[in-house]
Amino acid sequence: MQDDVLENNFNIxxxxxxxxxxxxxxxxxxxxxxxxxxxxxxxxxALDPQLALTYKRRCEEATKEGSWSSSRDMVHTTDYRR
Known part of the structure; x- marks a missing residue:
């Protein structure tokens, strides 16, 4: 999240x-x-079990390819930018 603040990127x-x-x-x-x-x-x-399994595997692969991070310390982004 720190990089998002510095680069002014969208962050949920x-x-x-x-x-x-x-x-x-x-x-x-x-x-x-x-x-x-x-x-x-x-x-x-509700999906066909085989399709659900294939989908779950692909999600696991996609997760390994990227990263997710969050921090409660970054709630006050104005303070962080200073």
Missing amino acids: LRMFVRIYGASSAPTLLAKSITEAEEKYSYLLS
């Missing part, structure tokens, strides 16, 4: 902070992620 946590404020953003983002994961699980269970 920064968006939530801007919309909901620094104190509410982490909780609301976690709620949004939980809801998305529940929907994902439901839709995945």
Whole structure:
């Protein structure tokens, strides 16, 4: 997230902070992620089992190709930029 702040790139946590404020953003983002994961699980269970397995394997490969990081310390991006 630090690089996102310095380069002014889009970041979902920064968006939530801007919309909901620094104190509410982490909780609301976690709620949004939980809801998305529940929907994902439901839709995945509706797939043909072989197709679901193939999809899961591809997701694992894609995850290895990229990275995901977050930090609660970066909620106040204005302070970080200083």
